[in-house]
Amino acid sequence: MHRSSCRGDHFTYPFVLKSVADLEFIITGRCIHGLSRKDGLDSDMYVATALIDMYAKCGDLVDARKVFDEIPVRDVSSWNAMISGYMREGSCAHARVLFDEMPVRNIVSWTSMISGYTQSGHSDAALQLFDLMTMEDSTVKPNWVTVMSILPACENSSDLERGRRIHSFAREKGLDTHSSVQTALIAMYAKCGSLLDARSCFDGMNSTSRNSSSTWNAMITAYSSHGLGKEAVETFEAMIKSGSAAPDSITFTGLLSGCGHSGLVEQGLKYFEEMSSTHGVEKTREHYACVVDMLGRAGRVAEAYEVSDGMPMAAGASVWGSLLAASSRWNENVEAAEVAAEKLLELEPDNSGTYAMLSNMYAEAQMWEEVDGLRLFQRSRRVKKNPGSSWID
Numbered sequence: 325m326h327r328s329s330c331r332g333d334h335f336t337y338p339f340v341l342k343s344v345a346d347l348e349f350i351i352t353g354r355c356i357h358g359l360s361r362k363d364g365l366d367s368d369m370y371v372a373t374a375l376i377d378m379y380a381k382c383g384d385l386v387d388a389r390k391v392f393d394e395i396p397v398r399d400v401s402s403w404n405a406m407i408s409g410y411m412r413e414g415s416c417a418h419a420r421v422l423f424d425e426m427p428v429r430n431i432v433s434w435t436s437m438i439s440g441y442t443q444s445g446h447s448d449a450a451l452q453l454f455d456l457m458t459m460e461d462s463t464v465k466p467n468w469v470t471v472m473s474i475l476p477a478c479e480n481s482s483d484l485e486r487g488r489r490i491h492s493f494a495r496e497k498g499l500d501t502h503s504s505v506q507t508a509l510i511a512m513y514a515k516c517g518s519l520l521d522a523r524s525c526f527d528g529m530n531s532t533s534r535n536s537s538s539t540w541n542a543m544i545t546a547y548s549s550h551g552l553g554k555e556a557v558e559t560f561e562a563m564i565k566s567g568s569a570a571p572d573s574i575t576f577t578g579l580l581s582g583c584g585h586s587g588l589v590e591q592g593l594k595y596f597e598e599m600s601s602t603h604g605v606e607k608t609r610e611h612y613a614c615v616v617d618m619l620g621r622a623g624r625v626a627e628a629y630e631v632s633d634g635m636p637m638a639a640g641a642s643v644w645g646s647l648l649a650a651s652s653r654w655n656e657n658v659e660a661a662e663v664a665a666e667k668l669l670e671l672e673p674d675n676s677g678t679y680a681m682l683s684n685m686y687a688e689a690q691m692w693e694e695v696d697g698l699r700l701f702q703r704s705r706r707v708k709k710n711p712g713s714s715w716i717d
Contacts, residue, residue: 335370337360337365337370337371338370338373338374340356341356341374341377342374342377344378345377345381348381349382353378357375360375366391367394367396372392372402376388376405376406377405377408377409379391380408380409380412381412385409385413385415388405388409389406392405400428400429400432401432404433404436407419407422407440410440411436411439411441411444416449419436419437419440423437431464431465431470434457434470435466437453438450438453438454438473438474439473442477442480443476447477447480448481451474451478451483454477454490466493468499468502471493471494471500471508472502472505474490475511479512482515482516482517484513484516487509487513488521494509501533503532503534503535503536504538506533507538509522509525510525510526510543511542511545511546514542514545514549519546519547522543523543526539526542526543534569535568536569537569537574537575539569540559541572541574541575544575545577545578547559548579548581548585549581551582551586553584553585554588556583556586573611576611580611580614580615580618583618584614584617589619592614592615599611609635609637609639609640609643610642612631612632612635613642613643613645615628617646617650619631620646620649621653628647628650632647633663644671647661647663648665648668
């Protein structure tokens with residue numbers, strides 16, 4: 325279009341800028357911004373809003389704010405684009421200033437703030453805004469996206485009663501029938517410690533709602549996080565039998581973790597082997613880390629080392645951390661522990677937990693020269709002891 329000398333208009337530019345934003349091609353975006361300026365459209369409300377969104381999604385909040393400040397007339401979408409950009413980058417204070425200055429707010433404004441606060445760990449602020457929305461004099465009421473966005477705030481604060489009140493509100497307003505809300509409710513209840521409520525939500529879902537793997541994943545992960553591997557396996561088998569959803573990478577992460585925490589090693593290894601051959605799911609570092617942890621918890625440290633060493637991709641910190649923790653837990657296979665520690669120190673040189681576990685293992689084996697050498701090496705790298713650093717969960 326540009327090569328044929330056809331000029332874009334206030335419809336063309338927003339569509340192109342949306343594609344640029346999705347691809348995060350900021351250099352291309354700057355060129356298109358220049359073209360819009362040349363065509364006299366950079367101050368058009370729709371084009372300018374698309375420019376704000378593009379710059380924000382590409383991580384350039386400075387230029388996004390510059391465009392926002394230069395718009396002669398802003399509508400609510402312009403404000404929302406800037407607020408979402410700030411929240412995406414964790415700049416909650418800047419977003420809140422704009423939110424408070426908005427002449428008119430819509431459901432997107434409120435939900436963007438709540439979602440941003442939740443994702444940034446500011447659960448109290450998110451819950452306060454949600455409470456304001458539910459007041460009688462509020463002109464904007466929560467929708468299903470708002471409810472889905474606020475539930476993780478209850479997880480972060482482990483506030484089960486608040487979660488139940490939000491669930492009751494969603495039920496009264498008919499917002500709890502959406503599958504995404506139901507999935508969020510399962511995760512919330514599980515993380516707040518109520519597996520009975522989580523299972524009740526899962527059992528109350530209709531067959532259509534269970535067509536998404538995310539719903540099954542939420543229940544499998546719920547059981548796994550509570551150390552109930554048998555129940556996680558049963559839920560996985562029910563998922564396969566129903567044929568309503570295909571397992572994905574997240575499914576197997578939860579399943580393998582559950583098997584590892586419940587001592588179901590042979591069953592876990594079987595599922596690991598069937599991932600690609602039967603279900604067509606590619607194995608990732610996270611899956612390998614689960615298997616290493618599973619074998620390590622069972623005292624099969626040598627096998628855990630073989631899995632780590634034979635990975636088709638470079639092992640990450642989670643894999644080597646699991647191997648080191650296993651070696652330390654069972655106080656065996658010093659060679660595997662040394663390899664794991666060496667790899668970990670390459671990836672995380674300031675993690676004092678690595679030094680502590682290897683040092684303790686040397687001490688148990690009465691390898692005092694190695695203990696002294698490791699402490700000298702730690703001091704030489706100026707790594708301070710952190711009581712909270714450990715690979716053992």
